[in-house]
Structure formats: C-alpha cells, structure tokens
Amino acid sequence: MKNIMDINLVDLAIGFIAMLIPIALLLYYKVRIIPDVLISLLRMVIQLALVAFYLEWIFEMNQAWINSLWVLVMIIVGIFTSIKRIGLNWKQFVVPFFIAGLTSVIIIDGFFLGFVIKLDYLFDARYFIPITGMILGNSLNHNIVGMTTYFKGLSEKSDLYYFLLTNTGNSKLALQSYIADAIKQGLNPLIATMSVIGLISLPGMMTGQILGGSSPVIAIKYQIMIMLAIFVGCTINLVLSIVFSNAFVFDPYGRLKDGILKKQ
C-alpha cells in the first residue's frame, strides 16, 4: 500500500478558489441562489469538520457500544429526515421506520461484515461505521421515493384500494399493486446506478479507497460488496418500512386512517 498523500489546510483552502467559477456564472446569468450556495458550502465544511473530530475520537476508542450508539444516531436522524421529506406525521411513523432501519442494519452488517469480510471484531469502527453509513444514506433516498409513491398512491387512488379490498376480500391482495409500485419506484434509481457503474460513474467509496492508497482491485472488490449491501439493505429497509407502517396506517376495518399525511 502506498503512503497516503495528505492535503494540508492551506492547499484545501486554495481548492475553494475554484468556487469563483460557478459564482461568476451565477452572477452572469443572474441566478439568485448565491446566498444559498454560500450557506450550504459553509454548512458542509462545519458539519464535515465536526464529523472528522467525532470520527477521530470514535475510531480511537473503537468501543462496541460507542460505535453502536453512533449508528443508532444515524438511524434516528435518517428516520426524521425521511418522515419530514415524505410529509408524514412523525408520531405514527417513528416506531415502524426505526424497526425497519434497525432490522436492515442488523441483517446487512451481520451478513457482510461477519460472513463476507469475516471481521474478528464486528463493531470495528473502520468497517462498521462507514459501511453502515453508506447503506443508511442510500436507504434514506430510496425509502423517501418508495414511501412517497406508496402513500401518494393510496391517498390518490383510494377508490381502487376499496374496490380491491372488497372484491378480493384480502388486504394483502388489495395492497399488492401499491407495494409493487412503491418498490419499483424506490429501487429504479439504484438499478440504473448499478447498470452503469464503472462506465459513466466511478463511485465515491472506490475513488476514496484508491486515493487512500488501496489497490484498484481491492477497491473494486469492496465496491462490489458495497453495491450488493446497498441493494439488499435498501430493499429490506423499504419493504419493512411499508409492512411495519401498515400496522399504523389502517384501522381495524382496513380503512386508511385520517391524518397520515401532513396537510401541505
């Protein structure tokens, strides 16, 4: 493995000079988003700087309970972000989304870290945190798309749901097309990404590993494993989110409860 070439802070600051190009273009075309760009840039730097300090400390401690606590925080932040973005009432969805997120993390980490990479210490911060973070980060986006499709479908096509509920006499059959649609819409972007990976995009994790000194072959093997873990994790998380949410979405008569979606 080659030595990692560090970027010193002055050089990193020089990197910000490149931002003058998009800012000049925004000014030229009178696109009034410069304050938003500057604020998000500042937020990105502060958030990542803080994460660097946390992670340095967490990696140094490398305690199972601290690492698990960090993952729990990631799950909870992801849940609240999903609920807000989908426009759901958080009181009804925190529990099902939490159970779905936690279950998918346990299954994926247990399988890929325990059986595929065969870590001696499953909670090793260097593997446990970034791999779980990648799964959760991807699940968040795909869950938002899938769950939005699901609840939008149910609320906009409720006549069809009630038609199917009586005529099939079975809530599983009545919901099947809504669930299938949600899974399809949720996973479609991931399928598209997998099919072109390496051709028109080089994934960030693999690039990071190569820049960090790993051989491209090792980086690619990790990337393949990560894509598998992301796809399996996203599918499990989305399906479980739907299944567990159903217990809170319908009343004992199978009717969609009022107030599931926040009034926009």
Add this chain to the structure above:
Amino acid sequence: MIKCEHVSLSFQDKRVFDDLNFEIESGANASVSGESGKGKSSILKLLQGYILPDTGTISINGAKLSARSINQIRNSIAWIPQNINLPVHTGIKLMHLLGISERKESVYSFLDKLGLEEELLHADFQKISGGQKQRIVISICLSLDREIILMDEPTSSLDDASIQLLINAFKTLSNKTILSASHNHAWIKNSNQVIEL
C-alpha cells in the same frame, strides 16, 4: 340476508338518515332509490364497513358487522362502484389485480350476455366508451361469484339497449342477493324490493 336495524348516519353534524330499518332476503333483487344526497351510496359503503353508523346494527348472513367479522363479510360481496374511472388501463389488468385468471370462462360468458366481444378486455379504457367500460367492470366483478352483489348506479353510463341486456343478464343469476343504488326507472322496476330514502 342483509339486515339494517335502527341505523343512523351523519357526516360532520349533517344527518344523512335516522333510524333506518330494512331487511333484504337472500336471493332478492333490491334497489335503493331516492334523490341525490339522501344517502344511497352511503348504504352500500355501510354494508362494506367503509363508513360506520352512529347508531344501530348491520348484519349480513347472520354476522353482525364489526372489525372481527369484516373480512368474512367482504368475502361474500362483489362491489361494483359508481366511479368506473378506476386508475386501471384495461380489463385484463383489472383481472390481474383481482387475482382472476385470464382464462376464466365466466368473465367471457358475462361479457357475451352484456353484448361485448372478449377482445375488449385488452382494449385501453381511454379508447372505449364509458358504457363498454362499465359493462367490462360489471362482467369481471360478477365472475367473482359472490353471494351478495352491491352496485352503485350500475346503469349510469349505459344506453337503453345496454340497460335491457344488463337486466336480462341479472335475471339469469340465481341465489344472488342484489342491492343497487339507482335512479334508473327501468332498473328499479325490475327489482323485487325497493328501499325508498
């Protein structure tokens, strides 16, 4: 048998009906009639548990409608709604959603009775008339062979000739309890029980 005892229903303080009582014997062909807004469609939704009464009880084939009995009750009902604008593109797709085999003979038999070619099951609902679409949905729902058939305005998109075909087709159904909400005189006249709201 469908039994409605002392049923009252209101929506947001507006009373729809009060102390409604009726009984429909098994095998009867009943119609609910009345002006718009009198609650004809609401009765059909009450019987399926989609709206619940303020007071009173509803029983179907001896089972009192409740959260516990609702699946058993729905399993005895074929529901043909008024809004045929279901977000489905073809009859075949609708059959898939209902778990009906594409080869189910009774669908073709009902289509024939209602004056339609079986090829229409593959036709895009947007490209056929409202009457054809309504008859396709009715044929598919009748093929479910449920004991009770609930229909909301089954003739709303049909011309006189098609209404007559529908009346004739329903005469061939035996041992079915039919309840429909309708404005159509010919359809109501064909019923052997009318519940006036």
